Amino acid sequence: MSAQHPPSGEPVVDGPSDPELDPTASYALEPRYTARLTARVFATSGESVELRSPLDGAPLAHLPQSSDADVAEAFARARRAQQAWARTPLDERAALLLRLHDVVLDRQDEILDLIVRESGKARKHAFDEPLHIALTARYYARTAAGHLGPRRRRGVVPGLTRVDLHRVPKGVVGVISPWNYPFTMALCDGLPALLAGNAVVAKPDAQSMLTALLGAELLEQAGLPRDLWQVVAGPGPRVGAAIVEHADHVCFTGSTATGRIVARGCAERLIGCSLELGGKNPMLVLRDADPERAAEGAVRAAFSNAGQLCVSAERLFVADQVYDRFVDRFVARTEAMTLGATLDWDNDMGSLVSQRQLDTVTAHVEDAVAKGARVLTGGRARPDLAPYFFEPTVLEGVTPEMTCFGQETFGPVVSVYRFHDEADAVARANEGDYGLNASVYSRDGRRARALARQLRCGTVNVNEAFAATFASIDAPMGGMRQSGMGRRQGADGIHRYTEPQSVATQRVVRFAPMLGMSEEAHARVMTANLRLMKKLGRT
Structure with a gap:
């Protein structure tokens, strides 16, 4: 039976806190460790695929595969959890990212071991990944109010029109991440989505699934309610397409050819997408x-x-x-x-x-x-x-x-x-x-x-x-041109997961003729007012 999410509060699988080498294969992982991680995949199909290390071909894990129904259920659970999460005060969401910062640094040796086993990259290049996630978590936690707090905008009638701008979460964000930076790409786009009040359904590449699942475990250790970060697995043409069908925004990193497919699917549903694609x-x-x-x-x-x-x-x-x-x-x-x-x-x-x-x-x-x-x-x-x-x-x-x-x-x-x-x-x-x-x-x-x-x-x-x-x-x-659309990092990297909402309050005057004034007289008064505002240098 493929792994499923256990009931809330139930331990996943007993196992070591760090990966242990199998003495019969140099880079194999201890089975209890991989079982603990793969139990986080939302999958009931009974199917699985084998993952091997590029270091020496050692078997790492059998990854359960999600069905279309599993993807739909993962989104349903995430959507229910998101409603409560969106009401959680912003400073509490930011505090979670600061805790994640410390958790990542505390467990970086484990993270590096797993990245190298799954990707084959040099350890010093693997270190870029927990470093980037710690930087990302700390940055968005420290700038949360600046990016997401309510802002006052200039009203049409100075002193009499008040406009407040709010940032409303989109709902559930689908993150489709690649294998080349398995830890940072699995998490870096989802962290600002969480901070903005969204839930995430993630589909990491099969080659790097264990590292992405470890990232999900670290989020839970930092205090994130589990249903807010769902992980599904399976071939991109099927599971990726299902994510596009259910998400409120899609974040994709990968090839330009696949990015075009994602963009077409999002355009059909009139939802946003952010794409980081190829480069030369x-x-x-x-x-x-x-x-x-x-x-x-x-x-x-x-x-x-x-x-x-x-x-x-x-x-x-x-x-x-x-x-x-x-x-x-x-x-x-x-x-x-x-x-x-x-x-x-x-x-x-x-x-x-x-x-x-x-x-x-x-x-x-x-x-x-x-x-x-x-x-x-x-x-x-x-x-x-x-x-x-x-x-x-x-x-x-x-x-x-x-x-x-x-x-x-x-x-x-x-x-x-x-x-x-x-x-x-x-x-x-x-x-x-x-x-x-x-x-x-x-x-x-x-x-x-x-x-x-x-x-x-x-x-x-x-x-x-x-x-x-x-x-x-x-x-x-x-990227510009065929290298993508949208941006990660900075204000752009979090505002893509929100809908701006303007709330205007009008005082005293109304936008209609007053005191028996005719429509023509009202138009003359408004015209004179426009000329005066320009002369006074007002916007």
């Missing part, structure tokens, strides 16, 4: 850049999480004046990386997540080489390290007929291009349909910021790969 992100190294600093940033930009990062750089445009020095330093730093698929902190890059990702990366590199590109370093799979491991790879001479020129590789492959003129570099960086993230390296910050404004990307980092914008939670993050 550029990095510009200007003529006055420090080649050493730019090379260090390029390694992180291209190879963090083995390139499986929506904001990672896949195209490096380098000025003539520093090209040779930059490429020498970049290749040297790439070749000095420590590669490995283990739980420790020593690895600079870990594994790809699956055979599918390995096949895509291999095909892109082989296609480029067959059509004349040069491999400056890397370029091959490393099954000696892990089943899906691919070396960090730098290509030169990539041209438009090559697949990796315009298509997102989503792996540890980056192409280097020389440019002579900055206007040409900007034009080349803006080519294609994507516009998610970019970076600019220069010793002149003012000049770099001016150039950054010419790039058609939702986030641009100066003298940094991606962390400056990604970790600045007060700033909105998202």
